[in-house]
Amino acid sequence: TTMVETEKHLVFPLVYRIIELALLLPVSTASVERAFSAMKIIKSKLRSKMNDTWFNDLMICYTEREIFKGLDDDAIIKRFQAMKYRKGQLPRSN
Numbered sequence: 001t002t003m004v005e006t007e008k009h010l011v012f013p014l015v016y017r018i019i020e021l022a023l024l025l026p027v028s029t030a031s032v033e034r035a036f037s038a039m040k041i042i043k044s045k046l047r048s049k050m051n052d053t054w055f056n057d058l059m060i061c062y063t064e065r066e067i068f069k070g071l072d073d074d075a076i077i078k079r080f081q082a083m084k085y086r087k088g089q090l091p092r093s094n
Helices: 013-042 052-063 065-069 073-082
Strands: none
Touching: 013 052, 052 065
């Protein structure tokens, strides 16, 4: 920017910081809105009792869905089947 070229950002560091924050605010606001939108989709009434770890994993999968679309399902299945230890804890029913 002009402030950096003229080195006025060194003279007025707080003004420069305010300008930086003002330029970043719309981007960060949009990403927060997208995150809350994803939470609304994932956290439905049917899934309202899920634990935080499972919810976080689902949020990552949803927000990074373009990356996950590029993954090969067969390669994931083969890798999982090749694992020697994959025992999981299931909830006990009374």
